[in-house]
Amino acid sequence: MQFFRQLYALTKRNVTIRYKHSLLGFIWGFIKPLLYLFIFIIIFSAQFTSISNYVLYTTSGLIFWFFFANMTSQGAYSIIASSGIIKSLKLQTILFPLAEGMSELFNLCFMQLIRQVLYENRHPDLQVLLTCSFLSIGSFMVGYFIFHRLKNQFITAI
Amino acid sequence: MKQQPVIKFEHVFIDYRQNPAGVYSIKDAITSWSHPFRKQTILKDITFEIMPGEHLGIAGRNGSGKSTLLRAIAGIIKPSKGRIQVNGKIAPILALGAGLELEMTGYENIRLLLSLNGHQVNHQIVNQIQHFSELDEQTLNQAVKSYSTGMLARLAFSISFAHESDIYIIDEILAVGDLGFQQKCIEKIHEIQQKGHTIIFVSHFPAEMVNLCNQALLLEQGEIIDRGSAKKVAEKYKELFELNHD
Incomplete structure (x- = not known):
């Protein structure tokens, strides 16, 4: 119970500080991947005319790639970045990469919603959301186990 | 009935792994077979008890292991040898x-x-x-x-x-804040003491320690060299530095 309360607090912190003092605020987190998507769409959609719905095809892949890439890089850094907290509060170290993963998951859900509304011109249906959540939980677990194994090495590196 | 100690240390050793050379490169890994991390013992054979309601001051020079001891009490680091028992929040x-x-x-x-x-x-x-x-x-x-x-x-x-909580661990934090707030903190500490809670207090000012604690502990290079009333330990702590000046 306490573990989840701590996890929630850390996740909330991650989400808030990421978007806080930037000009566009909360939306900024979604604009960055969207820009990437536009680049992909503009450059490659002319090339791959054989794929019937190129936009949908690209976005469904890229969104998950962003999720995974961000989660692994930030998760790895999170332990070192929060060494001060680890040294002075009684917290399980695994909380920090977990919280990074959770905040990325939050981001992913929003990206999915935007994608559905923008490109498919319909409201999110349950089936797609379920698939997304299963996929995200899968990649999340991978991240979790990687960090659990590397944890001790990270600590000695600090 | 004899009272149970709130904190009990039995022959506790704490080691850190340290990298003495700083950056350990691939070249070092190939050219030398030695392990990049050196084991350093911070606390050596620490044994003591704290009874409920005791106010323990911890003194010692920089790097003598005070903070490590506090972290061990708080449960942030685990001992490499020995046993730590803590009863209370x-x-x-x-x-x-x-x-x-x-x-x-x-x-x-x-x-x-x-x-x-x-x-x-x-x-x-x-x-x-x-x-x-x-x-x-x-x-x-x-x-x-x-x-x-x-x-x-x-x-x-x-x-x-x-x-x-039952046990408060305070690591030299009274140095900041204006006079009013410092007094408020000390009042708060006295209030905690009157409620019978335990306080563990690290300070570099012997006068402050005598004021706030009744018992004290002097650490030197990871070992307890004195344990007793705060007044006695504070004197010993002062002596430690006078010797060094000669």
């Missing part, structure tokens, strides 16, 4: 402002730190913290990065003391 105040997020407002930080310490957050406790810290609503709605050092200390100290 601990409020560790090891570093002021650990976990404070500079970009977030005072209120958000209060909620964050309370949750990180494993407490439930409710309106009442936030109000209590605000009252104790004497910071006004406008300040607490500002980002913490705009606070002065003293204001930060007030906030952090108030959060740490918000919940009642």
Whole structure:
């Protein structure tokens, strides 16, 4: 119970500080991947005319790639970045990469919603959301186990 | 009936792995077979007990293992050998402002730190913290990065003391804050003492230690060299440095 309360607090912190003092605020987190998507769409959609719905095809892949890439890089850094907290509060170290993963998951859900509304011109249906959540939980677990194994090495590196 | 000690250390050793050479490169890995990390023993064979209601001061020069000892009591690091027994809830105040997020407002930080310490957050406790810290609503709605050092200390100290615990661990944190707040902190400590809770207190000022503690412990290079009444240990602590000057 306490573990989840701590996890929630850390996740909330991650989400808030990421978007806080930037000009566009909360939306900024979604604009960055969207820009990437536009680049992909503009450059490659002319090339791959054989794929019937190129936009949908690209976005469904890229969104998950962003999720995974961000989660692994930030998760790895999170332990070192929060060494001060680890040294002075009684917290399980695994909380920090977990919280990074959770905040990325939050981001992913929003990206999915935007994608559905923008490109498919319909409201999110349950089936797609379920698939997304299963996929995200899968990649999340991978991240979790990687960090659990590397944890001790990270600590000695600090 | 004999009272149970709140904290009991039995022959505790604590080691750290340290990398003496700094960066360990691939070249080193190939050319030398030695392990890059060297084991360093910080605490050697520590054995002591703290009885309930005892106020223990810990003294010792820099690097003698005071902070490590406190972290071991708080359960942040585990001993490599020996046994540590702790009966009671601990409020560790090891570093002021650990976990404070500079970009977030005072209120958000209060909620964050309370949750990180494993407490439930409710309106009442936030109000209590605000009252104790004497910071006004406008300040607490500002980002913490705009606070002065003293204001930060007030906030952090108030959060740490918000919940009642059995054992308080205080690591030389009274040095910041203005006179009024320092007095308030000391009053708070006296209040805790009167309730019969245990306090473990690290200070570099012997006078402060004698004032706040009844028992004390002197550490030197990871070993306890003196344990007894605060007055006696404070004298010994002063002697330690006089010898070095000759």
